[in-house]
Amino acid sequence: MNSTNPLELKSPIIQSKKVSAWKKELTIPKIIATILLILATLFFIFPFYWVVSGAFKLQTVATTIPPEWFPLKPTLQNWTELFKNPVERWMFNSFIIAFAEMAAICIVSSCAGYVLAKKSFPGRGIIFTMFVAAMALPKQVILVPLFTMLADFGWVNTYKGLILPAIGWPFGVFLMKQFAQTIPGELIEAAKIDGSSEIRLFGTIILPLLKPAVGALAIFTFITSWNDYFSQLIMTRSTSMMTLPLGVATLRGEFTTNYGLLMAGAALASIPMIAIFLMFQKAFTQGITMGAVKG
Amino acid sequence: MGTTVRKIKGYVIRDWMMSYLFLLPAFGFFLLFVAYPMIKGVYISFFDYSLRDFSFIGLDNYISLFKDDNFIKSMGNTLLLVVITVPIVIIFSLFVSMNIYKKKKFARSFFRGVFYLPAVSSVVSITVVWGWIYHPNYGILNYLTGLFGMEPVSWLGDTRTALLAIIVVLITTSVGQPIILYVASIGNIPTSYIEAAEIDRATPWQIFRKILWPMLMPTNLYIIVITTINTFQCFALIQLLTSGGPVYSTSTVMYGVYEQAFMLGHFGYASAMGVILAIVIGIISIIQFKYFGSDVEY
Numbered sequence: 001m002n003s004t005n006p007l008e009l010k011s012p013i014i015q016s017k018k019v020s021a022w023k024k025e026l027t028i029p030k031i032i033a034t035i036l037l038i039l040a041t042l043f044f045i046f047p048f049y050w051v052v053s054g055a056f057k058l059q060t061v062a063t064t065i066p067p068e069w070f071p072l073k074p075t076l077q078n079w080t081e082l083f084k085n086p087v088e089r090w091m092f093n094s095f096i097i098a099f100a101e102m103a104a105i106c107i108v109s110s111c112a113g114y115v116l117a118k119k120s121f122p123g124r125g126i127i128f129t130m131f132v133a134a135m136a137l138p139k140q141v142i143l144v145p146l147f148t149m150l151a152d153f154g155w156v157n158t159y160k161g162l163i164l165p166a167i168g169w170p171f172g173v174f175l176m177k178q179f180a181q182t183i184p185g186e187l188i189e190a191a192k193i194d195g196s197s198e199i200r201l202f203g204t205i206i207l208p209l210l211k212p213a214v215g216a217l218a219i220f221t222f223i224t225s226w227n228d229y230f231s232q233l234i235m236t237r238s239t240s241m242m243t244l245p246l247g248v249a250t251l252r253g254e255f256t257t258n259y260g261l262l263m264a265g266a267a268l269a270s271i272p273m274i275a276i277f278l279m280f281q282k283a284f285t286q287g288i289t290m291g292a293v294k295g
Numbered sequence: 296m297g298t299t300v301r302k303i304k305g306y307v308i309r310d311w312m313m314s315y316l317f318l319l320p321a322f323g324f325f326l327l328f329v330a331y332p333m334i335k336g337v338y339i340s341f342f343d344y345s346l347r348d349f350s351f352i353g354l355d356n357y358i359s360l361f362k363d364d365n366f367i368k369s370m371g372n373t374l375l376l377v378v379i380t381v382p383i384v385i386i387f388s389l390f391v392s393m394n395i396y397k398k399k400k401f402a403r404s405f406f407r408g409v410f411y412l413p414a415v416s417s418v419v420s421i422t423v424v425w426g427w428i429y430h431p432n433y434g435i436l437n438y439l440t441g442l443f444g445m446e447p448v449s450w451l452g453d454t455r456t457a458l459l460a461i462i463v464v465l466i467t468t469s470v471g472q473p474i475i476l477y478v479a480s481i482g483n484i485p486t487s488y489i490e491a492a493e494i495d496r497a498t499p500w501q502i503f504r505k506i507l508w509p510m511l512m513p514t515n516l517y518i519i520v521i522t523t524i525n526t527f528q529c530f531a532l533i534q535l536l537t538s539g540g541p542v543y544s545t546s547t548v549m550y551g552v553y554e555q556a557f558m559l560g561h562f563g564y565a566s567a568m569g570v571i572l573a574i575v576i577g578i579i580s581i582i583q584f585k586y587f588g589s590d591v592e593y
Contacts, residue, residue, distance in 0.1 A: 029499070037394050037406070040387075044409050044467060047424045048416075050435070054427070063433040112321035121311040127322060134329050136520075136580055138528045140549055141569045142329065144556045145336035148344075168328030173321050198313045227418050229531040230549075234557050245419035249535060252423065259427050266420035277415040281404060288472055289479040 051270070054263030055079070062259040078264040082251075087268065089240055090247035093162075095272075097232075097243065098225040100163045105172045105221045106214050113176025114206050118188060128177070131170035139169060140230055147234055157237040166225060172217050179213035179290055180206070216287025219280045226273055244269045336566045344563035356567035366568065369539075369546040370575075372458060376547060377526045377579075379462055384469045384522050385515070391470070392477035393503070407478060411471035418468065422535040425464045426451070429536075451537050454544040461545050464532055469525060473518045480514040481507065516587040520580060527576055548572045 054062055056074035115121075116128050146165055147156070155161030183206065191201045207214075232243045242250070248265035251258075277284060343352045360366050395406045413421050428434050429450040437447040450460045484507065492502050508515075530549045533539060539546030539554065546554075548568055556565035 033390075033394050037391065040391065041406065041409050044412060047421065047428065047467075048412060050428065051420060051424045054424070062427075065433065065438050067435050067438055108320040108324065111317040115314040115317040119310070119314040119317075121314040124314075127318065130330070131325065134325070134333070136524075137333075137573055137576065138524050138549075140528050140530065140552075141573050141576075142332040142336055144552060144562055144565045144569055145332040145339060146328065147556070148339065148562055149332060149335065164324070165328040168324035168326075170321070170325055170329070173325075198310075202317070223415060229418055230528075230553070233534075234553075245417045248417070248423070249419050252426075252535075257427075259433070262423050262427070266417070266423050270416035270420040273415050273417060274412070277411070278408070281408065285407070285475050285479070288475050 051263050051266045054259055055267045057260045057263075059258050059260055062263075075260075078258075078260040081258070081261050082264045082268070085247060085251070086240060087244070087247065087265075090242050090244040091268075093241065094226055094243040094245070096159070097162050098222045100159075101166045101225045102218050102221045104163075104167045105169075106218050108167060109172030109176045109217060110180075110207065110210050110214055111202070112173045113178075114180045114202065114210070116173065116177045117180035118183065118185070118206075131173050134170055135174060143230060143234060150235070156235060157241050161235050162232065162241075162243075165231070166228065172221065175217055175220075175287070175290060176210065176213055179210060183209050212283065212286060213290060215280070215283040216290060219276060219284045220287045222276060223273055336569055339563050340567035340570050342563045344561075344566070346560045352563075356564050357571070359564070360567055360571065365543050365546065366548075366551060368543045369548050369551040370571075372543075372545065373527065373547040373549070373572075374575075375458065376462065376465070376529060377523055380465055380469065380526045381519060381522050383466055384473060385518060387466070388470050388473035388477055388518070391474050392481055393507075395474075396478045396481045403478065407471075407475055410474050413467045414469070414471035418531045419535065421464065421468060422532055425460075426536055429460055452541055454541050457537055457541060457545045461529075461532055461536060464536070465526065465529055468532075469522055473522065476514055476518055477511070480511055484510050512587065516583065519583055519587060523579060523583065524576065527572065 053069075053071050055078055056071045056076070057068065058073075058075050058077065061068055061071065061073070116124060150156055150161045150165070153161075155164075187205060187209075188201065191205050196204070226243075227245070229245055232246050236242050236246060239247075239250075248262070248269045251262050251265050340356055341351060341353060343350050343355070391406065391410060395403050398406070428436050431437060431447055431449040431452065434450070436450065441447065448456060450456050488506050488510075489502060492506055497505070527547075528549060529547060530553065533545055533547055533550045534553065537545045539550045549572070552565045552568050552572070555561045555568065
């Protein structure tokens with residue numbers, strides 16, 4: 001038996017050689033691709049390096065040509081200068097707005113997402129269609145009428161005006177609905193037979209199951225809120241109501257700009273977001289893929 | 296018999312009420328802060344609405360818009376921004392994803408993080424550092440091009456380069472999410488498909504064209520749609536880098552809305568701009584779904 005079919009025994013080896021030979025043919029395109037990838041990486045990292053190194057350069061150094069690639073005499077002067085502005089207040093505003101939006105959006109979205117995914121009631125289809133249709137439009141298109149409405153309420157330059165409108169944006173509902181659909185129906189039925197009330201069922205069974213999605217939505221909301229530059233720009237009037245990014249934008253001079261100072265501000269405005277992203281990268285990546293990638 | 300039916304009916308109605316109760320907060324906020332402003336936006340676009348006036352003028356805002364050279368230019372810039380940015384974002388993201396999805400977990404997270412960094416940082420931070428890089432006198436870009444003997448260029452101050460300079464920054468802030476999505480979807484494609492093709496000595500291009508691209512179609516559609524919407528929303532970059540100038544060469548419709556409403560106080564006119572922008576986006580979305588969505592089932 002053994003000697004009858006020597007070729008067949010050999011064939012897997014031949015095949016694997018073929019594959020590896022084919023893979024070797026790829027080396028030159030592969031090298032080019034790797035070089036391009038490294039160049040792109042450097043191109044993306046450089047602005048961040050330039051912010052951080054610039055934050056420790058004096059204005060005279062920052063405006064020297066040829067530029068100093070690395071701050072030879074690092075200084076903290078930009079930072080002391082920066083904190084002469086109400087930076088703590090700006091930071092407090094950014095955080096309070098982001099946290100409030102985050103908490104509110106997570107709560108209303110998980111409730112709504114759950115019933116849209118798991119309950120049947122009249123009007124369900126229409127309501128969900130309304131949410132999805134609104135999401136297809138850029139949020140900023142409604143800013144003018146929204147602003148006139150909030151001005152009528154007297155909410156311009158208040159926390160209410162900065163926080164509440166963002167809760168209406170239906171992305172969170174959509175995300176939670178997508179995720180809640182994966183909860184097996186038997187689990188809900190079983191709890192119902194046990195006689196749990198709807199609110200208890202939601203609190204003890206549904207919410208724990210939605211936890212990964214809530215986490216992703218929380219981080220996503222925080223970052224979106226921190227970066228909602230346009231809304232913050234039109235809703236704030238006074239320096240004390242400004243958020244950190246808005247405040248940093250005011251550090252640009254009308255005629256001459258102190259680049260060291262501006263970079264210190266830029267670094268400060270990005271640190272919280274980058275830190276949150278690095279800490280929760282996994283949950284964040286999940287959140288982005290959850291709404292879009294099937295399977 | 297009748298009592299049981301009534302009992303069941305009562306139970307069903309109670310269940311509906313409970314569902315409405317759960318839905319109410321989200322739907323209430325949505326109606327007040329999204330749906331109502333949308334309708335109000337259409338309504339006030341028919342009015343001469345400024346700080347002093349509020350009078351019905353029919354279609355006058357729309358008629359003046361189509362005679363407004365700055366608006367036409369802004370619309371042209373917006374469409375140009377979309378037409379250039381979206382394909383580059385798709386190609387670049389696909390290129391990066393194809394090169395990193397096979398890598399070890401740490402390397403994959405590293406690259407994903409690097410390309411996501413501009414999207415996750417404050418848009419103001421990104422903008423101010425690019426403003427410095429592009430600066431005609433102190434910018435590092437002119438220093439670098441000078442090494443190759445090029446004359447210094449006022450990148451943001453020259454009508455020929457300003458929009459291009461904006462597009463470069465816009466692209467760096469736009470590729471993060473597509474890369475995360477592509478890496479995830481390429482990872483979902485069974486490796487046996489690709490291995491089988493490799494054994495059949497398919498070229499990398501064939502593998503891409505015949506296997507990966509069709510299987511990525513749902514992701515492509517999603518990425519095209521979100522990138523298009525994000526590009527239409529591009530505002531902070533323009534407001535902080537060029538304020539729409541020089542001579543409206545970088546003005547977009549979104550920037551025009553800001554300028555008309557919040558700098559000049561023409562709320563009716565700005566709303567009309569918003570309505571036209573929404574219609575344009577609607578048409579583009581339909582086209583995208585027709586072309587890319589034909590073999591996608593949701």
